Amino acid sequence: MAETNGNGAAGSVTVPLMLHGRVAIVTGGTGGIGSAMSKHLAALGACVAVAYVGDPAPAKDLVSGINAVHDGDTPWAIAVEADMSDAAQVRVLFDAAAAAFGGELHVLVTTAAVLDYSYPALAETSEVTYDAAFGVNARGTFLCLRLAANQLARNGRGCIVTFSLSRVRSLRPGYAAYAASKAAVETMTRILVEELADNFITANAVAPGSTATPMFYNGKTEEEAERHITEAPLGRLGLPEDIAPLVGFLVSDAGGWVNALVLRCNGGTI
Numbered sequence: 001m002a003e004t005n006g007n008g009a010a011g012s013v014t015v016p017l018m019l020h021g022r023v024a025i026v027t028g029g030t031g032g033i034g035s036a037m038s039k040h041l042a043a044l045g046a047c048v049a050v051a052y053v054g055d056p057a058p059a060k061d062l063v064s065g066i067n068a069v070h071d072g073d074t075p076w077a078i079a080v081e082a083d084m085s086d087a088a089q090v091r092v093l094f095d096a097a098a099a100a101f102g103g104e105l106h107v108l109v110t111t112a113a114v115l116d117y118s119y120p121a122l123a124e125t126s127e128v129t130y131d132a133a134f135g136v137n138a139r140g141t142f143l144c145l146r147l148a149a150n151q152l153a154r155n156g157r158g159c160i161v162t163f164s165l166s167r168v169r170s171l172r173p174g175y176a177a178y179a180a181s182k183a184a185v186e187t188m189t190r191i192l193v194e195e196l197a198d199n200f201i202t203a204n205a206v207a208p209g210s211t212a213t214p215m216f217y218n219g220k221t222e223e224e225a226e227r228h229i230t231e232a233p234l235g236r237l238g239l240p241e242d243i244a245p246l247v248g249f250l251v252s253d254a255g256g257w258v259n260a261l262v263l264r265c266n267g268g269t270i
Helices: 032-043 057-068 087-101 127-151 176-195 222-231 240-250
Strands: 003-005 014-016 023-027 047-052 077-081 107-110 158-163 201-206
Touching: 023 032, 023 087, 023 127, 032 047, 032 057, 032 107, 032 240, 047 057, 047 087, 057 077, 077 087, 087 127, 107 127, 127 158, 127 176, 127 201, 158 176, 158 240, 176 201, 201 240
Parallel strands: 023 047, 023 107, 047 077, 107 158, 158 201
Antiparallel strands: 003 014
């Protein structure tokens, strides 16, 4: 499945998939957005290391589904358990991806995140909530970026996409620690671009709006969820499948001139 016919007709020219020959790491790879991302990157031709924590069953199912459509003898995707806040486990993730797929790494996508579903006001936010948000969302991204800066391909094919959220700008109550941790992600991403200027590695952040995933619905009443929908100019929540193609573009050759941006993929919600 490394290549596909251009129009499906008999005798048509075979063209490479956009990410053929590239190796991608997706953190939070079994989450609502992460799983769509893993499947989309694989569909574009990338080999994918799916990072997860906790129950291995969703990761195994996801990887099995990706590998089921691969007609080769080597795996198309692997699952790697890794706590993003632990430097040693993040290194194991990178090493596992390199070992499984031939050594060179090309793409890093950091969707792993944690959120306190009680949505506490800042005055009621515990140190545990704050530390969890910054441990996974900010520290975890930092640990991945540090390795990516040293290990991603430097031939113009190295691409990083971190994940922020649109609420970094909308400043909605109940998101103080979470939004602050994502603001740190945006800052690190933009600074990294300057530091990688001679390495031909691009880095951008994607900031989704309200997206129909378990993370969005957890802790919300029907009325609260409906309020988010009515705020959207397009009249619906985003879908993981709305986010994945943007990332696919950014990490492909077609997105090679897009760098140091925070792209708010939110259907126009302010």
